[in-house]
Amino acid sequence: MTPIQPRLAESNLFLISAQGPGALSFNEFNPIFNRNGITLQTSGLSGENDTYGGEGVISGIYKNASFSLGGFHLTTDGFRRNADQKDDIANAFLQLELSPQTSIQGEYRYRKAETGDLQLRFFPEEFFPGQRTPQERHTYRFGVRHAFSPTSIILGSFIYSDADFGAFDKQPFVAPGFITFLGLKEPQKAFSSELQHLFRSRYFNLIIGVGHVDRNSTAKITVRTVLPPPDDVMRFPTLDTNLRHTNVYAYSYLNLLKKVTFTLGASGDFTDGESPDIKGIRQFNPKFGITWEPIPGTTLRAAAFRVLKRTLITDQTLEPTQVAGFNQFFDDFNGTKAWRYGGAIDRKFSRDIFGGVEFSRRDLNVPAIDQFGSSIRVDWEENLARTYLFWTPHPWLALRLEYQYERVKRDMELTDGVKEMDTHRVPLGINFFHSFGLSTSLTATYFNQDGKFESIKTGVIRSGRDDFWTVDAAINYRLPKRYGFITVGATNLFDKKFKYFDTDFRNPSIRPDRMFFARVTLALPFSEAFQQ
Numbered sequence: 085m086t087p088i089q090p091r092l093a094e095s096n097l098f099l100i101s102a103q104g105p106g107a108l109s110f111n112e113f114n115p116i117f118n119r120n121g122i123t124l125q126t127s128g129l130s131g132e133n134d135t136y137g138g139e140g141v142i143s144g145i146y147k148n149a150s151f152s153l154g155g156f157h158l159t160t161d162g163f164r165r166n167a168d169q170k171d172d173i174a175n176a177f178l179q180l181e182l183s184p185q186t187s188i189q190g191e192y193r194y195r196k197a198e199t200g201d202l203q204l205r206f207f208p209e210e211f212f213p214g215q216r217t218p219q220e221r222h223t224y225r226f227g228v229r230h231a232f233s234p235t236s237i238i239l240g241s242f243i244y245s246d247a248d249f250g251a252f253d254k255q256p257f258v259a260p261g262f263i264t265f266l267g268l269k270e271p272q273k274a275f276s277s278e279l280q281h282l283f284r285s286r287y288f289n290l291i292i293g294v295g296h297v298d299r300n301s302t303a304k305i306t307v308r309t310v311l312p313p314p315d316d317v318m319r320f321p322t323l324d325t326n327l328r329h330t331n332v333y334a335y336s337y338l339n340l341l342k343k344v345t346f347t348l349g350a351s352g353d354f355t356d357g358e359s360p361d362i363k364g365i366r367q368f369n370p371k372f373g374i375t376w377e378p379i380p381g382t383t384l385r386a387a388a389f390r391v392l393k394r395t396l397i398t399d400q401t402l403e404p405t406q407v408a409g410f411n412q413f414f415d416d417f418n419g420t421k422a423w424r425y426g427g428a429i430d431r432k433f434s435r436d437i438f439g440g441v442e443f444s445r446r447d448l449n450v451p452a453i454d455q456f457g458s459s460i461r462v463d464w465e466e467n468l469a470r471t472y473l474f475w476t477p478h479p480w481l482a483l484r485l486e487y488q489y490e491r492v493k494r495d496m497e498l499t500d501g502v503k504e505m506d507t508h509r510v511p512l513g514i515n516f517f518h519s520f521g522l523s524t525s526l527t528a529t530y531f532n533q534d535g536k537f538e539s540i541k542t543g544v545i546r547s548g549r550d551d552f553w554t555v556d557a558a559i560n561y562r563l564p565k566r567y568g569f570i571t572v573g574a575t576n577l578f579d580k581k582f583k584y585f586d587t588d589f590r591n592p593s594i595r596p597d598r599m600f601f602a603r604v605t606l607a608l609p610f611s612e613a614f615q616q
Contacts, residue, residue, distance in 0.1 A: 085150035087143050089127075090173040094195060095399040096415070098167045098202050100137075100158055112565075120146050123609045131601030135160040148181040152526035163597045166200035166213050173176040185231045193223040193398070203589040204596060205501055206537045206548045208302035213569040214255030221247035223398055237282040243397045245274045252306075257541050270493055272301035272324065274395075279401045289337040291349075293402055297395050299357075300329045329394050335371065336403055347373035347407050355419075362419040362451065367392050373408030381432035385409050385442075393420040410444060415590060421449040424465040439473040452498035462495035484513035484527075492535075492587065502585055507533030521562035528555050531594075533584055554594065568606040575599050 091100060122144040129137035137158035140559065156173040157236040161164055161293040179189040195400045198218040199210045228240040252267035280293035283343040303325050307318040333351035340346075349371035373387035393416040405413050410426045424445030430501055433439060469489040476482045513527040532551040539546065558573025579598035586592050 086120065087141055087154065087177060089125075089139055089141060090154040090156040090193075091139065091158075091171075092381075093175065093193065093398075097166075098171075098199055098590060099160055099162060099592070100171065106381065118145055120144075121400060121609060125605075125607045126473065127605040129158070129603045131160075131600060133161045133163065133597075134597045147250060149283075150179045151175045153359070161601075162200065162202065163595060164208075164211065166215065167196070167202055168210065169199045169202065171197040186399065187229050189225075189227045191223075191225040191227075194221070194360045195223075197376075202586060202592075203501075204586040204592060204594070205540070206533070206535070206583050206585040207539075207546070208596075210501075210537075210540055212253055212255070212257075212540070215251070215253045217251045217549075219249050221245060221398075235284045239278075239280045239282070239402055241276075241278045241400075242400055243274075243276045243400075245272070245273045245397045248272075262309055263307060263447035265306070269305060269306070270303045272299060274301075274397050275301040276397045278402045285577055287339050289339075291335045291404060292333070294332045295330070295401065297327070297329045297397065299325075299395060299401065300324045301327075303432060306318045317400045317550065327359055327362060327395055329356075329362075330354045331394060331403070333403055335407075343377040345375045346409075347371065347375075347387070349407075351391075351403070353394060355394075357421075362395075365392065365419065367421065371407050373410070375408050383430040385428040385430070386426065388423070388425045390421070390423050393418055393422070414446075416448065417449045417450055417585070417587065420497065423447045430608040436476045437474070439471070441471045442469065444468045450498060452495075454497060461530070462497045464495065465491075465493040467491040472473065480517050480519075482513075482515040482517070484511065484515075486511045490587070501538055501540065502587075503536040503538060505533065505537075505585060507535075508532040521564070523562070524558070525560075526555070526557045526559045528553055529594075531582070531584060538587060548583060552580055552582040552584075554578075554580050554582075563606075567608060568604070571601075571603040571605075573601060575601075 091097060115545065122142065124140070124142050126140040127138065131133070137156070139154070141152055141154035143153075153176050154174065156171070158171045162168045165251040173193070175191060177189065177191045179187060181187045197218070198216060201213075201215040204213070205211065222245070224244045229237065231237045245514045247491065249270045249272065250268060252265065254265055256263050256266045258266065266425065268294050274297065278294065278295040280291065280295060284291040288298075301322040305320040307320070309316050309318065315446050318354040331351060331353050333349065335347065335349035337586075338346040338348065348585070351369040353365060353367045353369070355362050355365040369390040369392065371389040373389070374385070376384045378384065383407045385496040387410045389407050389412065391412050393413070395418050399415075401413075405411060409428065410424060412424070414422075416422065424444060424446045426442065428440060428442035430440035431438070432543045445468070446466040448466065449461050450464055452462050456458045467490070470486065472483070472484075474484055490505075490507045492505045494500065494503060496503065508531070510530040511527055513525070514528070515525045517523045530551070530553050534549040536545050536547050538544070555575070555577040556575045557577050558571055560569050560571045562569045576595045576598045583594065584596070586594065
């Protein structure tokens, strides 16, 4: 009865991720128990920079079947020239409970998007004024779940994708004045299948699985010059980028000692295809983690594991994505080999105060192309640290204090824009909730970034440093009877101008300009026609 909104099932939302508090699920507007009926859930957004968006989902339950139909649209001019985004997402979902032990589900998802250059690099002039990246994708998914017993469950997921990806630049920096257009078009047809078995017992839980991805794709490069036709088009051979990737894994969770959980596991990756940076990989990935509660309210966590960034359709997988609370999968380049090591302490000081500290390091081996066009691998290093303190002194009030640190070091053969960088981030937040339905949020975040950055135009390394504050604020009113809420707010309230390099431009958390916005979200149970 309460489906996921179409956009929340997608990764890499770009500017959508930075439009204010828009990641809330509709779940909070629905009761614990449902009966046969239909519900309409809709949301609308309007903001500065000609930003408009809307989302709607109609869902229903009838006996042992549930369904949903949803759509999403967003358009914005963005925060600078050629930083616009247009995004349309639609999905249809159906789930059937064939028996108390067996259920199946099917989903169709469509996404069509086009963006300019959205990456936030440190120096404001560092962007591509003519770059465009269109995409169109049809995805079909079938899932099955069968419980042999309460302790033995099998899951299956099968996905087919038919997509067209592209990238072109009408103002390329390569040979300016001679080359007038650079374009890449890569149609893809891909199929993935996964099976997973879950076994649970008092002292021992086990997850084992296998997956396979078969991607058929070709890349066609188009170059146009100032020469008269037909010599204005430079011909290049079509490149096959086919890929076949098989992975197997097993994760065991041991509870042999009181208040101690050991995670022991391993996975294997096997690739083949025409892509020189990915084919021929045979990699074994050990997994180790421990979670220990030495005293009530205190949890110690540690982990060490290896992973290969594999090709995923819509970035979804059944394989566990974390070990002892440390994420395994990041949005790295496909074929990246990485080790991660981490430790953390989480403490519940009282019923109202929570805090913790976490440290981790990632050593990456990244595929790249050298200056002679040969495939090579380079080493990157990432260090992450975070400490937090949350306090709810009153049922109406929540306070938040965090400190986040990120250090990046990359090989000169492939910097992806940054040679080395230190980033400090300190969010300070306060949230107020009133029983009448009114709530407010205010977050002030301090940034300090210092690094050496590579120019996309010249390849020259330049040093840079900046520190600044941003303020995000919002006022919400919850409608009676869980019918939704109304939000008015602003990101980067004081329109602070700054220099900042965002390592995750596909899902940014900071805007370099102010955007006032208003959003209305409604969840209306308008029909109970199916009720008996």
